[in-house]
Amino acid sequence: MSSEELTISVESLGKKYDIYTKPADRLKQMILPRLGRAIGKKGLRYHQEFWALRGVSFHVRRGETVGIIGRNGSGKSTLLQMICGTLHPTEGSINTYGRIAALLELGAGFNPEFTGEENVFLSGLLYGISEKELRKRFDSIVAFADIGDFIRQPVKTYSSGMYVRLAFAIAAHVDADTLVIDEALSVGDIRFTQKCMRYLREFQKRGTLLFVSHDTTAVTNLCDRAIWLDRGQQILDGVTKTVVEQYLAAQHAADRKSMGESVAIRSDASATLSAPASASTAPHSERSGDSVVDVIDSRIRQLNAGDQRNAFEVFEFDPDKAGTEFGAGAAKITDVSLVGDEGASGQLLSGGEMVDLVIDATTSIPLRGPIFGFYVKDRLGQRLFGDNTYLTYRDHPVAASAGTRLQAKFKFRMPVLPSGEYSIDVALASGSQDDHTHQHWIHDALTFRASESTMRHGLVGIPMHLIEIQQSRI
Numbered sequence: 246m247s248s249e250e251l252t253i254s255v256e257s258l259g260k261k262y263d264i265y266t267k268p269a270d271r272l273k274q275m276i277l278p279r280l281g282r283a284i285g286k287k288g289l290r291y292h293q294e295f296w297a298l299r300g301v302s303f304h305v306r307r308g309e310t311v312g313i314i315g316r317n318g319s320g321k322s323t324l325l326q327m328i329c330g331t332l333h334p335t336e337g338s339i340n341t342y343g344r345i346a347a348l349l350e351l352g353a354g355f356n357p358e359f360t361g362e363e364n365v366f367l368s369g370l371l372y373g374i375s376e377k378e379l380r381k382r383f384d385s386i387v388a389f390a391d392i393g394d395f396i397r398q399p400v401k402t403y404s405s406g407m408y409v410r411l412a413f414a415i416a417a418h419v420d421a422d423t424l425v426i427d428e429a430l431s432v433g434d435i436r437f438t439q440k441c442m443r444y445l446r447e448f449q450k451r452g453t454l455l456f457v458s459h460d461t462t463a464v465t466n467l468c469d470r471a472i473w474l475d476r477g478q479q480i481l482d483g484v485t486k487t488v489v490e491q492y493l494a495a496q497h498a499a500d501r502k503s504m505g506e507s508v509a510i511r512s513d514a515s516a517t518l519s520a521p522a523s524a525s526t527a528p529h530s531e532r533s534g535d536s537v538v539d540v541i542d543s544r545i546r547q548l549n550a551g552d553q554r555n556a557f558e559v560f561e562f563d564p565d566k567a568g569t570e571f572g573a574g575a576a577k578i579t580d581v582s583l584v585g586d587e588g589a590s591g592q593l594l595s596g597g598e599m600v601d602l603v604i605d606a607t608t609s610i611p612l613r614g615p616i617f618g619f620y621v622k623d624r625l626g627q628r629l630f631g632d633n634t635y636l637t638y639r640d641h642p643v644a645a646s647a648g649t650r651l652q653a654k655f656k657f658r659m660p661v662l663p664s665g666e667y668s669i670d671v672a673l674a675s676g677s678q679d680d681h682t683h684q685h686w687i688h689d690a691l692t693f694r695a696s697e698s699t700m701r702h703g704l705v706g707i708p709m710h711l712i713e714i715q716q717s718r719i
């Protein structure tokens with residue numbers, strides 16, 4: 246590999262800590278070995294050696310996105326700190342090329358006594374950006390961080406979310422060749438996380454990204470390649486899917502071992518046995534032909550009756566709080582709501598329930614063939630599902646004159662979703678599916694939180710029309 250392609254080169258890297266059980270041992274270690282050597286006695290040791298990381302070697306090419314995964318204490322942060330130069334290796338070497346910006350553990354790099362503004366300049370200068378240039382970028386940094394007047398307050402008064410907002414905003418404005426992100430995105434609200442994910446996806450097109458997370462979905466979603474660390478050792482380096490699968494399998498095996506095989510088997514079995522629904526109570530409805538077919542999960546009553554109800558807390562549309570928006574402006578989306586069967590917004594919805602996503606807009610000039618659309622996205626900005634009005638109106642497009650109020654409604658059965666935060670992008674375009682102009686697109690117009698889900702794996706639960714186990718004698 247030519248050095249032009251290389252951004253990070255790590256060779257036989259190791260970090261050792263000396264662990265003392267008592268503070269007095271540290272003093273003894275400083276004095277007594279010298280005394281021992283003076284009287285010809287060797288080998289007096291009052292500490293234990295602990296290798297937080299050892300024998301780690303890999304190269305990262307320009308433009309790669311590499312995920313680092315591993316259990317707590319496996320050495321991920323230690324590795325990143327050494328790559329960023331805030332920690333010195335005990336052995337081995339690291340070479341980096343280009344400017345590296347890092348979002349390491351909370352607060353690293355900020356002076357807590359200084360205001361946010363002062364820290365912007367302090368950090369920016371440390372990254373090698375001139376004061377003049379920082380002044381030019383300051384407003385954009387503040388807009389990205391979006392922490393209001395807190396920018397003039399000492400950083401020690403910040404919440405962890407504000408810390409991350411400011412740190413990310415700075416890292417996004419220092420022309421980094423490589424970004425190193427350590428779990429930072431787990432703090433902060435869904436809209437900010439979405440903003441960061443959009444930024445990272447753009448950044449991936451030109452820069453190198455090193456991304457540490459416990460969230461293997463995030464790593465799979467974002468990274469081409471992953472490195473798995475365990476107890477300071479490099480276990481695997483390869484294609485993310487393979488590494489994550491092996492890591493999860495090892496985790497699962499370790500969890501079973503620590504829980505005891507019998508418990509693990511019992512819990513697996515109960516999950517399977519709770520699934521069948523009696524045919525008589527299965528509340529599915531189905532009509533064939535050209536009439537409506539509505540497939541309801543056969544366990545929906547069971548799922549939503551108990552304390553495992555997949556409840557969605559929907560936050561109301563607030564144009565001031567919605568994410569970034571863009572568009573040609575012939576029409577403007579004025580309201581968005583997600584309502585359940587009873588029609589009241591702001592209520593709790595449930596996975597499996599029939600809902601209406603309603604988008605209101607007004608036109609400012611005549612608009613032919615408006616297309617309303619939406620995407621439901623997970624915390625990482627991954628689009629889970631979405632739809633638009635194009636096909637339904639393709640053969641008889643709506644023609645709206647200026648000053649018309651338009652309302653689009655999507656009625657669908659909300660899937661069961663894993664616990665977590667979600668957001669909905671809404672858009673209004675004009676033209677056709679293949680050739681259209683976005684008139685107004687709002688990122689994260691609505692957000693909602695799903696709690697208590699029976700769904701542990703996967704992204705979206707599809708309705709299970711039937712689940713059964715058949716038995717017959719062999």
Ligand SMILES: Nc1ncnc2c1ncn2[C@@H]1O[C@H](COP(=O)(O)OP(=O)(O)OP(=O)(O)O)[C@@H](O)[C@H]1O
Nearest residue numbers: 262295296297315316317318319320321322323324
């Ligand atoms: N200053 C230190 N002195 C002694 N041991 C340390 C020190 N810093 C880290 N360690 C140990 O090194 C090991 C690796 O720590 P590190 O923080 O790199 O792990 P990690 O994979 O980032 O963990 P987590 O996922 O919990 O953040 C841990 O066992 C930790 O206790």
